[in-house]
Amino acid sequence: RKEVEQDPGPFNVPEGATVAFNCTYSNSASQSFFWYRQDCRKEPKLLMSVYSSGNEDGRFTAQLNRASQYISLLIRDSKLSDSATYLCVVNIRFSGGYNKLIFGAGTRLAVHP
Amino acid sequence: ETGVTQTPRHLVMGMTNKKSLKCEQHLGHNAMYWYKQSAKKPLELMFVYSLEERVENNSVPSRFSPECPNSSHLFLHLHTLQPEDSALYLCASSQSDRGPNSPLHFGNGTRLTVT
Numbered sequence: 727r728k729e730v731e732q733d734p735g736p737f738n739v740p741e742g743a744t745v746a747f748n749c750t751y752s753n754s755a756s757q758s759f760f761w762y763r764q765d766c767r768k769e770p771k772l773l774m775s776v777y778s779s780g781n782e783d784g785r786f787t788a789q790l791n792r793a794s795q796y797i798s799l800l801i802r803d804s805k806l807s808d809s810a811t812y813l814c815v816v817n818i819r820f821s822g823g824y825n826k827l828i829f830g831a832g833t834r835l836a837v838h839p
Numbered sequence: 840e841t842g843v844t845q846t847p848r849h850l851v852m853g854m855t856n857k858k859s860l861k862c863e864q865h866l867g868h869n870a871m872y873w874y875k876q877s878a879k880k881p882l883e884l885m886f887v888y889s890l891e892e893r894v895e896n897n898s899v900p901s902r903f904s905p906e907c908p909n910s911s912h913l914f915l916h917l918h919t920l921q922p923e924d925s926a927l928y929l930c931a932s933s934q935s936d937r938g939p940n941s942p943l944h945f946g947n948g949t950r951l952t953v954t
Contacts (some may be wrong), residue, residue, distance in 0.1 A: 728881075767950075778867040824887055824895075829881045
């Protein structure tokens with residue numbers, strides 16, 4: 727089983743649509759969670775952290791369910807500029823004080839006019 | 840503008856060549872990472888340096904050799920690579936003492952092609 731699993735997509739949606747991505751992780755020792763965004767042939771960039779109580783950043787809402795080991799990302803009112811690959815990331819922190827981030831393969835989103 | 844700079848951006852090398860990838864971070868972070876991203880596969884963690892000490896080596900073949908001379912610089916020395924090593928190599932940094940919520944900051948990556 728993959729450590730972090732995501733639906734690869736692509737999700738093709740019109741501008742203004744609401745789209746949701748899901749992610750599951752296998753390691754119950756995972757301590758923190760993130761969504762990163764990666765544009766074609768570019769490096770990943772942090773989109774938002776994911777907190778247990780759920781959190782929102784503008785049009786983006788992230789949810790975490792530790793019991794089910796499940797993370798979600800909701801994008802409202804999609805823009806053309808939201809087209810990218812969204813990477814689900816879990817972090818395991820080691821006693822040496824460093825963080826090990828495990829990445830999913832990503833979900834591709836294409837927003838069309 | 841990225842606080843993590845990687846050079847070169849693109850590299851084509853033969854299987855008998857020796858080359859090095861360079862990464863420099865200007866963020867004052869104390870942990871640095873090498874990741875490999877192959878087509879349609881998740882990022883794979885290769886090496887982690889925390890406080891200039893290698894703390895993780897994820898069963899990476901010995902033809903990849905990392906070096907971290909100080910907390911701002913990280914190298915990946917390459918020799919006798921195989922065509923399947925062609926990929927995007929990403930360097931990242933973080934501040935390890937900010938706890939588990941400390942995100943990674945990535946460089947632009949080096950796109951490596953082995954012929």
